[in-house]
Amino acid sequence: MEVLVEKKGFRSVQELALNSENVTPDEYIYEDGVELYDALPFSESNLHITVVDIANLTSPSTAIAQQELQKLQSALDSCGFFMVINHGMTSLFLDKVREVSRQFFELPKEEKQKCARGLGTTDTEGYGNDNYSDLKRNDWADRVYLKVHPEDERNLKLWPQKLNDFRNTTQQYTECVLQLYEVILRAMSKLVNLEEDCFQKECGERAATYMRINYYPPCPKADHVLGLKVHSDPSTITILLQDKEVEGLQVLKDNKWFKVPIVPDTLLINVGDQMEIMSNGIFQSPVHRAVVDSEKERLTVVMTCRPNSEKEVKPIDKLVNESRPVLYKTVKDYAILYPKISPYGRPIDQCKI
Ligand SMILES: O=C(O)CCC(=O)C(=O)O
Numbered sequence: 001m002e003v004l005v006e007k008k009g010f011r012s013v014q015e016l017a018l019n020s021e022n023v024t025p026d027e028y029i030y031e032d033g034v035e036l037y038d039a040l041p042f043s044e045s046n047l048h049i050t051v052v053d054i055a056n057l058t059s060p061s062t063a064i065a066q067q068e069l070q071k072l073q074s075a076l077d078s079c080g081f082f083m084v085i086n087h088g089m090t091s092l093f094l095d096k097v098r099e100v101s102r103q104f105f106e107l108p109k110e111e112k113q114k115c116a117r118g119l120g121t122t123d124t125e126g127y128g129n130d131n132y133s134d135l136k137r138n139d140w141a142d143r144v145y146l147k148v149h150p151e152d153e154r155n156l157k158l159w160p161q162k163l164n165d166f167r168n169t170t171q172q173y174t175e176c177v178l179q180l181y182e183v184i185l186r187a188m189s190k191l192v193n194l195e196e197d198c199f200q201k202e203c204g205e206r207a208a209t210y211m212r213i214n215y216y217p218p219c220p221k222a223d224h225v226l227g228l229k230v231h232s233d234p235s236t237i238t239i240l241l242q243d244k245e246v247e248g249l250q251v252l253k254d255n256k257w258f259k260v261p262i263v264p265d266t267l268l269i270n271v272g273d274q275m276e277i278m279s280n281g282i283f284q285s286p287v288h289r290a291v292v293d294s295e296k297e298r299l300t301v302v303m304t305c306r307p308n309s310e311k312e313v314k315p316i317d318k319l320v321n322e323s324r325p326v327l328y329k330t331v332k333d334y335a336i337l338y339p340k341i342s343p344y345g346r347p348i349d350q351c352k353i
Pocket residue numbers: 212214228233248249288289290300302
């Protein structure tokens with residue numbers, strides 16, 4: 001397995017960072033520096049991101065829930081990202097999720113390789129990175145990408161065997177995330193005056209959740225590489241656990257890049273492309289990217305929730321009318337297909353009618 005992976009060019013960024021003797025290979029380098037990438041200016045200020053209180057959102061008091069819904073609305077209108085508090089997960093538990101994720105990257109190379117992804121472009125699950133020889137630039141990151149739900153569709157041979165707590169913690173985290181997911185989808189349905197379970201129904205039975213652990217080693221040329229290219233997420237929504245100390249996520253707003261600050265104990269949520277399609281463009285998926293640090297590693301744990309890959313996803317009928325005609329084509333298995341067609345920026349632009 002290892003030989004095959006090496007022969008076909010899998011090169012872990014983690015190893016590269018250790019062995020590079022301060023030389024960063026060209027295929028990672030943006031010559032003009034990442035601040036100028038796409039000629040979009042960079043703001044030194046942090047983006048203001050609305051904090052939504054899940055306890056309020058689910059409060060039996062209509063007035064309290066309504067007030068919180070308005071906050072969610074303003075977050076979705078302003079940048080498509082929001083933070084949540086009172087989500088039911090303790091600080092200690094979130095630390096545990098980060099810890100088992102980090103432990104994966106501390107495993108010996110041979111152990112990590114046992115979980116290596118296949119090499120086909122649709123074999124995305126497992127350990128590796130998304131650096132293909134036909135891309136112009138590589139990302140300064142390795143990742144582990146695993147289907148965590150539905151449980152009987154887990155590909156357990158790609159899960160690390162030597163980490164005792166990995167499976168339990170991931171199981172627990174998945175359960176918590178699925179609950180949160182439901183609360184958010186219900187709230188978003190309410191915001192567009194649909195039945196509360198409408199978005200969930202649109203995702204089909206056995207909708208999928210994937211966990212993606214992003215590991216960004218430090219890079220001596222940090223201001224000339226990207227940890228993750230400019231993209232929007234192909235998910236319905238994405239639930240992101242940030243690194244505890246090291247910032248790196250940036251969001252595009254009004255043609256400027258803004259830093260997303262770390263707020264302890266919150267989770268960060270963003271709209272994905274398939275929600276944009278279902279909502280007929282009422283909710284928009286934000287464009288974002290990750291930068292890396294010159295000295296410190298960074299780790300994020302991302303849960304992407306998305307429709308069943310067999311389900312046709314299209315704008316919901318009730319959100320189509322004379323003033324808002326159908327804006328998107330019907331798609332199927334979007335999360336696999338579209339990023340391959342357009343690995344930069346917003347593949348969803350190709351679904352616009
Ligand atoms: O690591 C981050 O901050 C961003 C991760 C991300 O955008 C993704 O995994 O889709």
